[in-house]
Amino acid sequence: MKKMALLFTSFILTLVSHASIATEDNAVYPAAIFNFVEKGRNLNDIGEKISNVIFASLVVDPNITLVDREELDKLVDEATLNLSGMVNSQQANQIGQLTGAKIIVTGTVFEIGDNLMIVSKIIGTETSRVLGASVKGKVDDSLITLAESLSVQIASTIKSNAGILVAKPTSRSDDLARLKKQVNTTNLPSLAINIKEHHINKASIDPAAEIEMMFYSSKVGFDVFEKNSLEAKKSDILIVGEGFTEVATRKGNIVGVKARLEVKAIDRKTNKILFVDRQTELEVDLSEMIASKKALATASAKIAMRMLPKLSGL
Structure with a gap:
């Protein structure tokens, strides 16, 4: 039994080793x-x-x-x-x-x-x-x-x-912990978020950038309203944006997709533009659509890290 356990452990370590090599x-x-x-x-x-x-x-x-x-x-x-x-x-x-x-x-x-x-x-x-x-x-x-x-x-x-x-990827939990330290949670404005996406030669399935922005905003304390709701029309700030993705490279079954995301925050009462930013990212995956979503989500997270502390100080 002990011999079988050792063989199984060796097999798992071999798989992990090969997975690591494949990733590199x-x-x-x-x-x-x-x-x-x-x-x-x-x-x-x-x-x-x-x-x-x-x-x-x-x-x-x-x-x-x-x-x-x-x-x-x-x-x-x-x-x-x-x-x-x-x-x-x-x-x-x-x-x-x-x-x-x-x-x-x-x-x-x-x-x-x-x-x-x-x-x-x-x-x-x-x-x-x-x-x-x-x-x-x-x-x-x-x-x-x-x-x-x-x-x-x-x-x-x-x-x-x-x-x-190249910087090592940070986890969502680490990013949120860092973001919470930068956001002033006193009297945070309410938000409505509407970010459109376009995947070249592919139909859009779900709004990855929009969801990522909603995730970070809500987790640090902003009230985020569904964009098509009545409450959204009464929100303090409207965050709008547009993102697109296209294939940048292929290597065997691996595809690299490049995403560009542009975002701006607008004061509902005055129509004043409070924040404008853009981010370009490249992600790889076996699936073109998954790589597209990952790239847009990463770009959205990076913009959120820069934008939300500034909106919290208004």
Whole structure:
């Protein structure tokens, strides 16, 4: 009997071990690549070329999903991001919030005599941890070869240091405990919440973002009314929003879905906009719809963590 118990325990541990390995193998790291800064007299446009080669090299890696370059350019053009030179740790958090990137890749290329050196910074948008990678060669060496060599180092650094660069997921209970400390529960306003969702090429089943917002709001003490009820029309604050999801990456049976959620809080009496925020997230799962719901729920929870303390202080 004892031998059977030991065999059973060994079997369970083996399953857990394999599950852990599968999870690591299937991990997907959303990353954004910015143009490298040039420091040299004869390096015009080389920074952009380096980032383009790195993008082309990493885009085929199944463990890395890249933010579209046009999306980054649009944020900069709209002045949503104020980037002058290399991205720093403070800006990295904002980039992560707006694009869903967990990792930022940027860097510098410079001349030292006849030598060319390319140094990359790999920044965790959630942890602000910074790692590096570099290559060096002659100024007349193939730029593509140097950039591809750097890409290999970048991919290896991301995968081997994911635990440092990417924040570990927090539990709902931990988030609620932290949120309760930030919310002033004296005379909390009542809320009505109406967040629409759109899943590209899929029908919407249930409002994941709306439910998550209702969960956090009610748990910290807000009165939350059903959006179609008479009481909702008399609520102090209306929270409205819209979210959409689309497939970002596939690896075997694993699908990665990207969600973007935009939310604003409006004072019912004055129609004054009290709070505006947005969040982009990427989640993976065997099911496209479950990954979509997870991504929207995560985005909603992060907005709730930032918004509810501010609404409680009104």
